[in-house]
Every structure is written in C-alpha cells, then in structure tokens.
Amino acid sequence: GDSVTQMEGPVTLSEEAFLTINCTYTATGYPSLFWYVQYPGEGLQLLLKATKADDKGSNKGFEATYRKETTSFHLEKGSVQVSDSAVYFCALIGGGSNYKLTFGKGTLLTVNP
Amino acid sequence: NAGVTQTPKFQVLKTGQSMTLQCAQDMNHEYMSWYRQDPGMGLRLIHYSVGAGITDQGEVPNGYNVSRSTTEDFPLRLLSAAPSQTSVYFCASRPRQGAGNQPQHFGDGTRLSIL
Numbered sequence: 001g002d003s004v005t006q007m008e009g010p011v012t013l014s015e016e017a018f019l020t021i022n023c024t025y026t027a028t029g030y031p032s033l034f035w036y037v038q039y040p041g042e043g044l045q046l047l048l049k050a051t052k053a054d055d056k057g058s059n060k061g062f063e064a065t066y067r068k069e070t071t072s073f074h075l076e077k078g079s080v081q082v083s084d085s086a087v088y089f090c091a092l093i094g095g096g097s098n099y100k101l102t103f104g105k106g107t108l109l110t111v112n113p
Numbered sequence: 114n115a116g117v118t119q120t121p122k123f124q125v126l127k128t129g130q131s132m133t134l135q136c137a138q139d140m141n142h143e144y145m146s147w148y149r150q151d152p153g154m155g156l157r158l159i160h161y162s163v164g165a166g167i168t169d170q171g172e173v174p175n176g177y178n179v180s181r182s183t184t185e186d187f188p189l190r191l192l193s194a195a196p197s198q199t200s201v202y203f204c205a206s207r208p209r210q211g212a213g214n215q216p217q218h219f220g221d222g223t224r225l226s227i228l
Contacts, residue, residue: 036219043219045219
C-alpha cells in the first residue's frame with residue numbers, strides 16, 4: 001500500500017537558518033504530494049502541493065519538488081522564522097485512490113530567536 | 114465561509130460512555146473523512162464517505178461508527194468509549210472533482226480524553 005516516510009524530529013533551528021525536512025514515499029501510479037502544517041492548538045493547513053513529476057510547490061517561502069526518480073518531496077526554506085514553529089506533515093493521494101490521504105508521522109520544528 | 118466545523122473542541126468521557134463528534138462543512142464537498150492523531154503516529158484514517166449515503170472503513174475503524182445522511186454532515190460515533198480512543202480527532206473534506214489534485218480542508222479538531 002501507499003506509505004510516506006518523513007524525517008523524524010524534533011528539529012530545532014535558530015532564526016534565519018536553512019531548513020530541510022526529508023520526505024520519501026511509496027505509492028502506486030502517479031500520486032499527488034502535499035505538505036501540511038499544524039500550528040500549536042490548530043488543525044492542519046495545506047502548505048503546498050505538487051501533482052506531477054518535476055513540479056515545484058511553493059508557499060510562504062517554503063518549497064518542495066516532486067522527484068519521481070528518487071520518490072521524494074523534501075521541504076525546504078532558506079531562512080526560517082520563529083513563526084514557522086509547527087508540526088509539518090508530508091502526505092500523498094495515491095494514483096489508485098482519489099479519496100485517501102496517507103500521512104507521514106510529522107516533524108516538529110522549533111525555531112529559536 | 115466557515116469551512117469545516119467540528120464540535121465539541123474538548124471532551125472528557127468515562128470508559129463505556131458513548132458520544133458523537135460532530136462535523137459539518139459548507140463547501141458542498143462530496144468527500145469527507147475522519148482521522149485520529151496520536152503522538153508519533155501521524156494521522157490515521159478512521160472512516161470516510163464519498164457522498165451522502167455512502168461510507169466505508171479506513172485503516173483504524175474499530176470502535177467507531179459513521180453515517181452520512183446529508184452532504185454537509187458526517188458525525189463520528191463512539192458507542193462504548195475506551196482509553197485507547199483518547200486522541201485528537203480531525204474531520205476533513207474535499208471536492209470530488211479534480212481527484213487527487215484537490216487538497217483536503219481540515220477542521221480544528223476535537224481533543225477527546227477517555228478516563
């Protein structure tokens with residue numbers, strides 16, 4: 001079945017540091033890939049998405065590129081802020097399903113001033 | 114737009130009690146889902162619905178029932194609560210059109226504790 005493996009946290013960075021959170025996946029067909037963010041005490045919000053190979057999703061300074069050859073969708077940001085502290089989830093909708101979102105276990109990011 | 118609304122936000126139950134977690138969306142989305150979020154486990158799908166009158170099981174359905182009598186509402190029922198059901202529950206919806214390109218919209222969650 002479909003699965004998502006993401007970098008285990010927690011990750012602690014200083015403000016303005018570079019961020020990478022690794023995500024790899026296993027899926028049938030051609031999945032759509034997503035990064036969701038969960039701020040403390042809140043629900044999940046879509047951060048960015050990519051729906052086909054070599055697509056780059058971007059939002060709020062975050063980027064991720066759909067790499068079919070390495071089955072990866074790593075999240076990056078060049079300069080993190082304290083307000084980026086949250087839990088980040090990598091997820092996919094498999095090519096064989098159009099309803100089930102499969103999540104990674106989440107990575108807690110803490111950014112210190 | 115209210116989006117996806119979950120009630121209650123917090124609930125404490127005793128083992129064996131029953132309750133219903135409410136979920137409503139005002140976006141006319143066909144697909145609705147319930148997830149539970151546990152530390153170190155990510156989000157796991159409990160039940161889902163592809164439209165009114167149609168429901169099916171996800172990966173962790175035991176102990177939960179659902180129904181979908183309208184497009185807007187998708188309640189989750191715990192018939193006899195157990196401590197293992199202590200978790201944060203999220204409801205989500207998305208339109209059917211666009212298939213996998215459409216992200217899910219999440220509610221703010223219900224934090225449930227079973228004593």
